Amino acid sequence: MHSTRLLAATSSVLIAASFAFADTAAAQSASESDFSKRLDQLASELAKVKAELAQLQQQQRTAAAAAPAPGTATAAAAAAPAPAPAVPVSTALGSGLLNGPATVLTSYGEINYNRPTNDSKNTVADMRRFVLGYQHRFDEKTKVVTELEVEHAVSSSSDRGEVEVEQAYLERQVARQYAVRAGLFLMPSGLLNENHEPTAFYGVERNFVETAIIPSTWREGGIQIVGTYDNGVTAQAGITTGFDLNKWDATSTEGAQSPLGSIHQELQLANARDLSVFGALNWRGVPGLLLGGSIFTGGATHGQSANSSHVTLWDVHVRYQPGRWDFSGVYARGTISNTPAFNAPLVGSTTLIPKSFDGWYTQAAYKLWSNDQYSLAPFVRWEQFNTARSFADLGAGLTPDAARTERVATIGANFNIGSGIVVKADLQRFRQNPDANRFDLGLGWSF
Amino acid sequence: MAQRRWRLASAMGSAALLAACGGGGTATPAAAPPSAALSAAAALGEKIFRDASLSASGRQSCASCHDPAFGHSPPNALAAQFGGPNLDLQGTRKAPGIRYLAANGPFFFAADGAPTGGFFWDGRARNFAEQATEPFINPFEMANADKAAVVAKIAAASYAADFRTLYGNDVFADVDGAYLRISLAVQQYEREDVDFNAYSSKYDAFLRGAASLSAAETRGLALYNSPTKGNCAGCHPSARGADGSAPLFTDFTYDNLGVPRNPELTRNADPAYFDLGLCQRADFANRGDLCGAFKVPTLRNVALRQAYFHNGRFKTLKDALGFYVQRDTNPAKWYPLDGSGTVVKFDDLPPEYRVNVNTTEVPYNRRLGGVPALSDAEIDDVITFLKTLNDGYAP
Numbered sequence: 001m002h003s004t005r006l007l008a009a010t011s012s013v014l015i016a017a018s019f020a021f022a023d024t025a026a027a028q029s030a031s032e033s034d035f036s037k038r039l040d041q042l043a044s045e046l047a048k049v050k051a052e053l054a055q056l057q058q059q060q061r062t063a064a065a066a067a068p069a070p071g072t073a074t075a076a077a078a079a080a081p082a083p084a085p086a087v088p089v090s091t092a093l094g095s096g097l098l099n100g101p102a103t104v105l106t107s108y109g110e111i112n113y114n115r116p117t118n119d120s121k122n123t124v125a126d127m128r129r130f131v132l133g134y135q136h137r138f139d140e141k142t143k144v145v146t147e148l149e150v151e152h153a154v155s156s157s158s159d160r161g162e163v164e165v166e167q168a169y170l171e172r173q174v175a176r177q178y179a180v181r182a183g184l185f186l187m188p189s190g191l192l193n194e195n196h197e198p199t200a201f202y203g204v205e206r207n208f209v210e211t212a213i214i215p216s217t218w219r220e221g222g223i224q225i226v227g228t229y230d231n232g233v234t235a236q237a238g239i240t241t242g243f244d245l246n247k248w249d250a251t252s253t254e255g256a257q258s259p260l261g262s263i264h265q266e267l268q269l270a271n272a273r274d275l276s277v278f279g280a281l282n283w284r285g286v287p288g289l290l291l292g293g294s295i296f297t298g299g300a301t302h303g304q305s306a307n308s309s310h311v312t313l314w315d316v317h318v319r320y321q322p323g324r325w326d327f328s329g330v331y332a333r334g335t336i337s338n339t340p341a342f343n344a345p346l347v348g349s350t351t352l353i354p355k356s357f358d359g360w361y362t363q364a365a366y367k368l369w370s371n372d373q374y375s376l377a378p379f380v381r382w383e384q385f386n387t388a389r390s391f392a393d394l395g396a397g398l399t400p401d402a403a404r405t406e407r408v409a410t411i412g413a414n415f416n417i418g419s420g421i422v423v424k425a426d427l428q429r430f431r432q433n434p435d436a437n438r439f440d441l442g443l444g445w446s447f
Numbered sequence: 448m449a450q451r452r453w454r455l456a457s458a459m460g461s462a463a464l465l466a467a468c469g470g471g472g473t474a475t476p477a478a479a480p481p482s483a484a485l486s487a488a489a490a491l492g493e494k495i496f497r498d499a500s501l502s503a504s505g506r507q508s509c510a511s512c513h514d515p516a517f518g519h520s521p522p523n524a525l526a527a528q529f530g531g532p533n534l535d536l537q538g539t540r541k542a543p544g545i546r547y548l549a550a551n552g553p554f555f556f557a558a559d560g561a562p563t564g565g566f567f568w569d570g571r572a573r574n575f576a577e578q579a580t581e582p583f584i585n586p587f588e589m590a591n592a593d594k595a596a597v598v599a600k601i602a603a604a605s606y607a608a609d610f611r612t613l614y615g616n617d618v619f620a621d622v623d624g625a626y627l628r629i630s631l632a633v634q635q636y637e638r639e640d641v642d643f644n645a646y647s648s649k650y651d652a653f654l655r656g657a658a659s660l661s662a663a664e665t666r667g668l669a670l671y672n673s674p675t676k677g678n679c680a681g682c683h684p685s686a687r688g689a690d691g692s693a694p695l696f697t698d699f700t701y702d703n704l705g706v707p708r709n710p711e712l713t714r715n716a717d718p719a720y721f722d723l724g725l726c727q728r729a730d731f732a733n734r735g736d737l738c739g740a741f742k743v744p745t746l747r748n749v750a751l752r753q754a755y756f757h758n759g760r761f762k763t764l765k766d767a768l769g770f771y772v773q774r775d776t777n778p779a780k781w782y783p784l785d786g787s788g789t790v791v792k793f794d795d796l797p798p799e800y801r802v803n804v805n806t807t808e809v810p811y812n813r814r815l816g817g818v819p820a821l822s823d824a825e826i827d828d829v830i831t832f833l834k835t836l837n838d839g840y841a842p
Contacts (some may be wrong), residue, residue, distance in 0.1 A: 017664075163582055190799025247689045250672070253682065304691040346686060348669030348676065395662075398669055 032044040069212045096440050106133040106147070108197040110386035112204050116438045127153035131166065164266065166217055182223040184267050188236050188280035189294045190214045191317050198444025202365050202379040203410050205440060209359035209385050213332045214315060215261040221270065232285035241265060242298035243311045245342060250349035256403065259357050259387055260334060263300070274299025290319040307341035326365040326377070333358035336439065339392045347398050350365035354394045359385025378413040407431035420447045473688030473695055485639050487613050492636025494606045495629060501583065501600050505531040509582065509633070512542040515642055518748025518838065519542035526711040526759030530588040537713050538587045539722065540568050541759040544752065546643050547695050547745045548575070562725060568741045569725050570756045575634035582625065594626040601629060647667045648747065649840040654687060654785035658842060660835065667832025670825050677821055677829055680808035683746045696746035696836065701725060703739040705774065705793035707782050709760040721797050722758065738800040750834045758795065764833060768826045772810045772819035778818050811837035
């Protein structure tokens with residue numbers, strides 16, 4: 001990191017010097033050819049410095065990125081939990097700022113095809129996500145990162161798509177190791193939430209532990225401090241909005257599919273009387289290894305009820321990438337407190353509020369084949385999750401039974417094209433719900 | 448996120464759409480709470496509401512059939528109240544309760560085609576004011592000859608001076624204008640008086656955390672909510688809204704239950720006469736799929752009412768709930784037999800409209816001879832719970 005800054009400083013000095021020299025040369029009577037020769041020399045030295053800078057940054061990203069096919073600087077830097085002030089590299093001289101364009105467009109998209117093997121009449125093809133974002137760098141220390149998402153291609157009052165702001169935060173580097181983020185940002189939880197581009201995970205669909213338990217794409221509004229240390233530790237802590245238990249709809253099945261997904265607020269006129277706090281630690285001290293965990297807790301009733309309740313979600317995760325292998329695992333568990341008080345008026349309804357819900361998965365991928373343009377990585381994943389692991393007692397005959405734990409086995413492959421395009425295929429088998437067994441195909445990009 | 452329940456599509460298409468009920472049904476959070484002191488218009492409206500001299504008989508006011516002591520429902524078990532100049536002409540339908548209608552608006556068809564909203568059993572009035580204009584001149588109710596007769600009575604009432612103060616000295620010169628203002632004053636009273644939206648039941652206290660339900664009441668609530676047992680919450684939602692608003696125990700839609708014909712209504716002596724509900728409205732004369740549908744009322748204060756459904760066919764909650772769960776398993780208990788001894792199910796509808804009756808939603812989806820969705824003891828528990836919906840709870 002230190003050497004990167006040195007290189008950045010050096011290149012800016014060189015550019016400044018070249019302009020200063022140009023001014024001085026114009027005032028003096030040096031021959032024009034001499035002057036232009038020197039300019040050429042300076043330009044080539046500058047290009048060399050920039051190349052070294054790019055190389056150093058690339059090395060940094062390879063160590064830090066969670067992407068199997070590392071995207072370009074900007075996309076990875078935006079999503080990575082270790083936010084070095086990413087200087088977008090550009091070979092264009094004098095395009096306004098010293099270090100390349102100040103405003104960068106980002107995007108990712110997923111087109112998915114799901115074919116239930118026992119129930120083919122429910123085969124669906126969907127433009128699952130189309131995301132456009134931008135990052136704008138105000139100065140060396142400050143940037144804004146935004147992402148706008150369209151789900152299911154068409155959004156209107158009579159269509160089923162949605163348009164949403166997925167991220168919109170400002171980040172300022174306040175010290176060498178610390179940055180402050182404020183706005184609507186992704187929560188550092190699990191492996192997928194912050195790095196959820198289609199090129200960042202194996203399989204066509206995001207795994208269930210990180211969609212049903214950790215409600216990806218989970219974002220809250222608030223402020224956080226990110227600390228990045230030389231020993232490979234990244235620490236994050238912050239205060240944000242939280243969930244709203246008053247939104248629980250006992251007559252629908254949404255709460256059974258994802259308890260927190262059914263009560264998230266997405267900073268949409270969010271009830272914010274009760275704020276939540278979170279912390280996350282990630283260690284990348286050993287090359288190829290990421291070990292980390294997070295915890296989030298906060299009130300979820302916002303004074304709208306005589307009773308109060310807290311939602312807590314924590315996770316531990318690991319990712320190990322020795323050589324061609326890519327192993328990962330996540331365990332996540334959520335709890336909601338004081339549920340009997342909130343379930344009492346809902347007794348008998350379809351979906352009561354669970355006391356706890358959790359899940360884990362392990363995944364192994366292997367880069368079977370690659371050349372400079374393509375790579376093929378088959379993978380297998382085993383996951384178990386339960387969106388209603390337990391219910392608090394409401395009395396005999398009234399307390400719902402715990403849900404059955406779903407077990408999903410996934411086998412498939414990611415085929416990466418260039419840097420930033422992926423074609424995926426997989427087969428998924430569900431132990432509790434064989435009607436959901438499916439064959440999936442996916443096409444995605446990210447830049 | 449759609450809150451409506453999934454509707455089963457039948458081969459008859461929209462007929463089944465009509466038969467199903469949807470979600471919704473909580474108090475409008477933006478509605479201001481009624482103030483303790485009534486405005487001038489509302490105070491006038493209250494006087495008009497209670498003034499029996501405004502009827503041809505001189506003995507019937509709005510409050511006679513919408514009695515505050517009975518949840519603004521009738522104070523007796525008659526299938527239809529008697530009105531007319533001598534209070535001897537039977538009305539056509541049971542007088543509806545008029546509480547908890549603040550969130551009710553004009554009639555419309557929802558996005559999925561479900562008829563929703565409106566005042567009266569067939570939703571023909573758009574608001575309280577429009578509803579108030581009809582009883583005054585209905586020959587079977589307050590039976591005034593015309594609007595002018597009503598206006599003349601107000602002009603001679605003890606509060607005529609208040610009327611002039613509020614609406615101008617020459618208000619009585621224009622009959623239509625004065626009649627409109629009479630209905631607006633009554634509407635203002637119904638909107639402002641806290642008795643119409645008290646939320647003072649034991650269940651409201653329970654939702655606020657100020658009371659707890661007994662074991663029987665809790666069992667009853669569970670059966671009420673369960674989509675496989677009573678499923679009452681399907682059309683009469685019991686849950687608070689996402690914004691914390693109190694449940695209104697109706698989703699303001701319509702349903703066709705095939706309630707048995709009531710011989711107590713003298714009109715029904717003519718076998719060719721049928722009360723067809725929604726499709727009896729002039730604007731829905733060609734909507735055969737709406738025939739037999741009537742508005743879903745609130746269940747708040749249901750235990751204060753003494754006759755149930757649009758034709759007042761049942762007089763006790765036990766009978767009403769028994770009908771719900773045994774209609775299809777034991778129709779002979781609820782419907783008459785024809786000459787050859789066959790049960791005439793849905794006898795209060797002409798044969799061509801009996802297909803409109805809701806037979807897909809729990810609990811009316813059982814088969815002949817099957818087990819009813821609720822046992823006798825379970826019905827009693829539900830009734831015990833329904834009693835918690837009466838206003839005026841004091842611990």
